[in-house]
Every structure is written in structure tokens, then in C-alpha cells.
Amino acid sequence: MIKQAVVASGLKPGLAVVLVGEDPASQVYVGAKGRKAEELGFHSVQHTLSAATSEADVLALVRALNADPAIHGILVQLPLPGHINAAAVLETIDPAKDVDGFHPINVGRLAIGEPERALISCTPAGCLLLIKRAVGRPLAGLDALVIGRSNIVGKPMAQLLLQESCTVTIAHSKSRDLAALARRADILVAAVGRPEMVRGDWVKEGAVVIDVGMNRIPAPERGAGKTRLVGDVAYTEASLRASAITPVPGGVGPMTIAMLMANTLTAACRAAGIQPPHF
């Protein structure tokens, strides 16, 4: 779907990914993003800097990418090493190239209900698309519960659902009786980072369940020292009640990468003064 839109636009969207340090898990994500970008015919560049790189050098690279007309999207992989002020780096990215949607300008545009001028955080944007497809009619009036209040997922997810006129509840570690809140939800988004915390009997019959969790847990059955990836939802139990549910892996993660590409195409279209496609 994105591929057709790229071809139709006649543009070559450019995505720059900046990785500071050699965290192996980060390298896996960055590799997957680069492969997808190339598959779609994007101009794709990766800057891998040593973990000892100074903040000034990261800022200088971001400024150079801001000024590069072949680059439409800039992603600085988080987390950054402790000696680098992540907020300073994110605020240096040109908001028009901020394909992660983490710059306060883009966060603000989402909050004031101007999503058509913003770039929206990829994971919640992808979750909203999945929810809309699963529900198949306007979301207005539905009860939505977002578990988790991070800047990257929980808060923007709640904003997007509010924009769709859902009745939105945001729950977090201090919330009381999460199970009761969950049982009322027509739309349940779990983004807390606790393996299989959402049980099957928390799920309302017919609810749409979106699992943002990416928890790596020990899997001795696969051999000594091996791990497996599980979400925040007990999938098998929850799938007996849900009308639609995303698995982990193979759900929100790949959708996040797809939305990163969609945001890069959107940024390229805006830079060229043409109407971005609607996903």
C-alpha cells in the first residue's frame, strides 16, 4: 500500500537513521527499518556513532541532516547514552523531518487537534489504523482504555482516540482496579511492558485488543539462556473474547515500521508541495 503511494508520488523519500552506541537490540530494529526503506525504493542512510560520541557531535549531525534536501525523515534511535541529553537532540530535529513525532511541536499539534500538520508517533498511529480497520465504522462513543502513559505510546494513543471521539481512560501503575476498567473497554491498548499482564477475563466480549508490549522473557524450553518475545496481553486467553487482537511478535512492531515509512513519505510529499496520501 505504501509502495504504490511512493510510486504514485514520483518522489524518492529519504530516511536517515542515527544510532549512537552498539546496543545489539537497537541494531536489530535499525536493520529492519533500513531493509524496509530500501524495499520501498527510499533513499536510506544509517549513521552509526560510537557510544562515546559527544552530544555536540550528535547535534551537529542532526543539523547537517536538517539541511540535507535529500533527507525527508530523521530518526534518532532511543535510548541514547546517558551523557547525551535526549530532549536536546529531539528538539534539534526539524519538526518537518521528525518522522518519530517526538518533537514538542509535533506533540503539540497532535494535542491541539491539528494532526494533518503534524507527524504522529509511529506506534500509536499504526495502532489507530489497526483499530479503525477492526471496528469498521466510526469510533465515536466507544470506550477506550489505554494502559500506559509514556510520551511515545500511551499519551499520543489517548490523544488519537480522543480525536476519534472515543471516551478515553488512561490507566497506569497507580490506577486502581485495572481489571474493572479493562472489562468496560471496547478498545483496549496495552503499553506497559509487563509480560502477559492483561488476562483473558479482563477483556470485554467483542473488544478490539492492541498489544504494544515487547517483553523478552527467559525461555529455557528453547535451550539454556534463550529468550522469547511476549506482549502485555495473555494472547491465547484474550483471543477467546476479543473480536480482534494483535499478536506479539508480528503485530504492532511491523506496523510501527510501516508507519515510519508512511511518515517519511508524508514528509517528502509536504517538502515537494504535494498532497500526502491518506493511510
Ligand SMILES: Nc1nc(=O)c2c([nH]1)NC[C@@H]1CN(c3ccc(C(=O)N[C@@H](CCC(=O)O)C(=O)O)cc3)C=[N+]21
Ligand atoms: N527513536 C526511536 N523510534 C522508535 O520507533 C524506536 C526507538 N527509537 N527505539 C527502540 C524502539 C523499538 N522499536 C521497535 C520497532 C519494531 C519492532 C518489531 O518489528 N518487532 C518485531 C519482532 C522483532 C523481534 O523478534 O525481536 C515484531 O514485533 O514482530 C520492534 C521494536 C522502535 N523503537
